[in-house]
Amino acid sequence: MPDPMRIRATAQGNSTEVRVLMSHEMETGARKDASGNLVPAHFISNVTVTHAGKVVLSAEWGAAISKNPFLQFKFSGGKKGDEITVTWVDNKGETRTDKAVIS
Amino acid sequence: MANRREFIQFTGVVGVLVSTGLLSAEQALAQQAAWNKAAFDAKSLSDAVKALGGGSVAESKDITITGPDIAENGAVVPVGVASKVPGTQAVYILVEKNPSLLAASFNIPAGTEANVSTRIKMGQSSNVIGLVKANDKWFTASKEVKVTLGGCGG
Numbered sequence: 001m002p003d004p005m006r007i008r009a010t011a012q013g014n015s016t017e018v019r020v021l022m023s024h025e026m027e028t029g030a031r032k033d034a035s036g037n038l039v040p041a042h043f044i045s046n047v048t049v050t051h052a053g054k055v056v057l058s059a060e061w062g063a064a065i066s067k068n069p070f071l072q073f074k075f076s077g078g079k080k081g082d083e084i085t086v087t088w089v090d091n092k093g094e095t096r097t098d099k100a101v102i103s
Numbered sequence: 104m105a106n107r108r109e110f111i112q113f114t115g116v117v118g119v120l121v122s123t124g125l126l127s128a129e130q131a132l133a134q135q136a137a138w139n140k141a142a143f144d145a146k147s148l149s150d151a152v153k154a155l156g157g158g159s160v161a162e163s164k165d166i167t168i169t170g171p172d173i174a175e176n177g178a179v180v181p182v183g184v185a186s187k188v189p190g191t192q193a194v195y196i197l198v199e200k201n202p203s204l205l206a207a208s209f210n211i212p213a214g215t216e217a218n219v220s221t222r223i224k225m226g227q228s229s230n231v232i233g234l235v236k237a238n239d240k241w242f243t244a245s246k247e248v249k250v251t252l253g254g255c256g257g
Binding site: 076 | 134135137138139143178179180181183198201202203205206207208209210211212214215216218219220221222223224225
């Protein structure tokens with residue numbers, strides 16, 4: 001099972017900055033292992049961030065995102081104490097959801 | 104029983120997800136099925152734009168790409184794309200000389216700033232292209248990043 005994400009969400013005035021660090025191998029499918037076999041691609045394909053039932057960012061990723069992906073963005077309307085939810089799905093159908101409180 | 108611990112963690116997390124009704128398996132799979140394979144397989148900028156549903160692309164000075172001039176490690180290149188184009192709906196990050204150009208696409212709903220940062224892999228020195236969809240028009244800007252150690256392959 002994938003490790004939890006680390007999520008920081010900070011409210012500054014009317015805007016909330018969200019920073020997420022996910023834990024994932026992000027295999028491109030082009031790399032070979034020690035015995036010369038291709039390592040199959042395994043990467044996060046979709047990321048969704050929601051706040052108060054509304055999607056504030058949805059992303060589609062390819063294998064060119066670095067291992068243990070980092071994501072940063074800002075949205076308006078978040079308040080201190082609100083909860084945000086981050087969900088990712090990878091190309092093998094694994095998924096993980098974590099929540100964080102805006103500080 | 105090497106997997107006992109993993110198994111227990113797994114059932115625990117699934118239990119939590121189901122009980123809070125956060126995410127159904129169908130939802131997750133539907134999201135993954137909607138993934139735009141054609142766009143992520145595209146080998147040129149125009150193919151990628153076409154696969155994303157766009158047509159002609161104009162250069163724009165309202166798009167800012169942040170990133171290092173020289174990246175020592177191509178496996179981890181911090182890159183950000185900010186768009187001041189009014190009505191930005193989506194932001195894309197592409198790397199001109201990667202085997203597949205498109206690295207990431209972000210849908211920007213109203214209320215979210217068109218300014219995202221992430222970390223990408225680069226096979227070699229190349230232009231990083233920021234592509235922006237605004238009011239169904241397409242704009243780009245690019246920035247050259249030199250890579251001293253490639254991020255693809257072993």
